[in-house]
Amino acid sequence: MTFEEFRQMATISMEEICSEIFAENQASIKIKKEAVAVKNLANIFNTALRLSNEKGFQSMSLRDLSRASGLSMGALYSYFTSKEELLEMIQNQGRRLTRTVLTRQIDVNAEPDVMLRTAIRTHLYLTEIMQKWFYFSYMETKNLDKPQQKKSIDSELETEQVFIDILDAGSRKKVFHVENSVLAASVIKSMLQDWYVKRWKYARRQVSVEEYAEFVIGFIESALQINRA
């Protein structure tokens, strides 16, 4: 699957996501008209992600957010009850999105080598579309309170488990040579995270997400000794 095909199929628009956020946070959001709320939420999240990814969520004051988004302080507080809640809303939505897209894309009946390629591509394509969101989530996890931190950790381990399962299945079927599927999944995940954490590096080198995906798949398949005597 090409990145363009993925993008069209995933149909992840900021409006859809904000519509979900609106539905899930009716308790905290004082605005009742969905059309107004969704428009402003999209503005708030986009602006908050941009400012936070430049200098960190804590360093971004709500006055900064107010200025950059064009909404007043009072208006902002119609959409969340505290700055911490804004942080949690962003994090929660990112996690939901990851789980939904990753599990939807992977065909559990496919052969392990096909599943591996699909999982790698899906992960990279998703994080390419939602780069700001993933970068934010990666960098701000440690600023969350303990219960929210646990959710982040569980989410990380859940994604990793997808790869552990694929590697174990491939190992049983003797398609891969895997000595330690847990560590192998860890290093695979680190390569995938590098794509959105070090986005500036790949942009500077003019490496596209498809090139990176092809390279990573080739590198990992070589490490797992697929199709070799």
Added chain:
Amino acid sequence: MTFEEFRQMATISMEEICSEIFAENQASIKIKKEAVAVKNLANIFNTALRLSNEKGFQSMSLRDLSRASGLSMGALYSYFTSKEELLEMIQNQGRRLTRTVLTRQIDVNAEPDVMLRTAIRTHLYLTEIMQKWFYFSYMETKNLDKPQQKKSIDSELETEQVFIDILDAGSRKKVFHVENSVLAASVIKSMLQDWYVKRWKYARRQVSVEEYAEFVIGFIESALQINRA
């Protein structure tokens, strides 16, 4: 080389580092007696790293640092002129240390496969000893001002270049099969960074730095098709 041998040879003590910091920042440090300054600097840096790595540098107020270190606000400001300068002092020292240790350890006359293993082990062992420092540097880079950010980026690319050179040398000598040494160096670096960024994960799984080093070396050597028909 084992981790224990490396630790003894590197002889990186907090006191030595703080002695260097003292020498380099005489302009900002009001204290004149070296013995006093070094002791307090070690306290300040250790405490700042601990608090920052728990909840971020921006979220750590100097009152927090004062309380946790046992030094008063006034005393703290005898060692730096602003909170931002404290951040820069920590970052600078981490970078210097990386460059010194990494270039000292690697024998440029060795065979590429030996150099690769040495570079991987040295990098992992160094980041194991200085884990807090590297984690801090990784997480707080984006909070620096532009000139300091550039230094961080240059440092990252410099470390990566070490691996690119090794891979290219191995490719020329036909010891490795490398299609794209730049991307290969990138993913190798991401695996090495994972060790100190996701330290909690490996601690929980009781993976030692030597086990991780062995695994990563094996994984990469397999990907580069060393010693295979």
Added chain:
DNA sequence: GTCTATATACCGATAGAC
């Protein structure tokens, strides 16, 4: 060299006009 006390600014959050 280290302390306490304080200056000044800005933070998150809210009340109330419109």
Added chain:
DNA sequence: GTCTATCGGTATATAGAC
């Protein structure tokens, strides 16, 4: 639904006693 004005609290940074 959005605004401005303002609250109380806390931040960085400094002055001056000891």
